[in-house]
Amino acid sequence: MPHPLAFLLLPFAWLYAGVLHVRNWLYDNGLKESVAFAVPVISVGNLRAGGTGKTPHVAWVVRQLRQAGQQPAILSRGYGRQTTGYRLADATATAATIGDEPLQHYQDFGGQVPVVVCENRRTGIAKLLAQETGVTAVVLDDAYQHRRVRPAFSILLTEQQRPFYHDWVLPAGRLRESRGGANRADVVIVTKCAPGITGVEQTAIAARIHRYTCPRVPVLFSTYVYGLPVPVGAAEAAIGPxxxxxxxxxxxGPLRDYLVGAGYHIAHHAAFADHHAFSAADITAVAAQLRPGQCVFTTQKDAARLLEPALWPAVARLPVFYIPIEVAFLADGAAQLRQLLSPLFQPHAVV
Known part of the structure; x- marks a missing residue:
């Protein structure tokens, strides 16, 4: 059930859900146009706003496609950027010009994977395919509700600790649309799972998810694997506890839990909202919290914003490190997802 205060917002949530239901019905019945493209479009998204792990899962999909000999590109809205329209990431890109998550993708793949931002995904894909003629697949980052594009394959993410079936539509909850939107998914991935999650727990979660999807839709489970700290600022700094x-x-929360479990003591946590544009005052405040022998840990997405030219002189003097994150699937989840993606790239006979 929603928080007691959220009951006051339920009428607005029902109204919002009703409007989205009509919108989805129009697309489902062909009364609003949804466009497919000549190459497979793979959508990675969620029902709940924010924090389900889209960025590392997009990276996982792109890596698998590259290993299979495909030439994927990534397209994102570029949330939080200070620009508009279509932009192809290059060596001059910053979080301000393309957004922190697209910049992270560009850096992760060393510029070898085209990364594009565009509010209008249909326009963005069309321009991308016209300009980057070698692209064989487009991976959409956070476009589950963007119905103007008809994906060849939809990946729906939901957190183990905050599953969509326990949530409510905005503003009473955090869902962008009703739980029934899960019926568009070709696979559901339960993310940020505790490594010790049991088979019984997985079966129970899958059963709850299948109330809203086709029973044949696979439900996979993934967890985070944290890497060694990577220097952002003063590289010669020593890392203490x-x-x-x-x-x-x-x-x-998951990063805090990992760090505590790894033996670190968090003396201070400067927590900002998602996609927060760090200011010089923010950096000064963080620097004021540092004591001898301490360093600053952050996420890779946050590090992308710390590299802004206006902030870099201050950041470069601090012992700042980011903790890289990769996705690992439980059981045979990775093999299952590769098998699900494989038919998208098989030659089909022309009828």
């Missing part, structure tokens, strides 16, 4: 944590993400 006492840290200051700096985050501007929707759900910093």
């Amino acid at each position: 006492e840290i200051v944590l700096l985050t501007g993400i929707a759900q910093p």
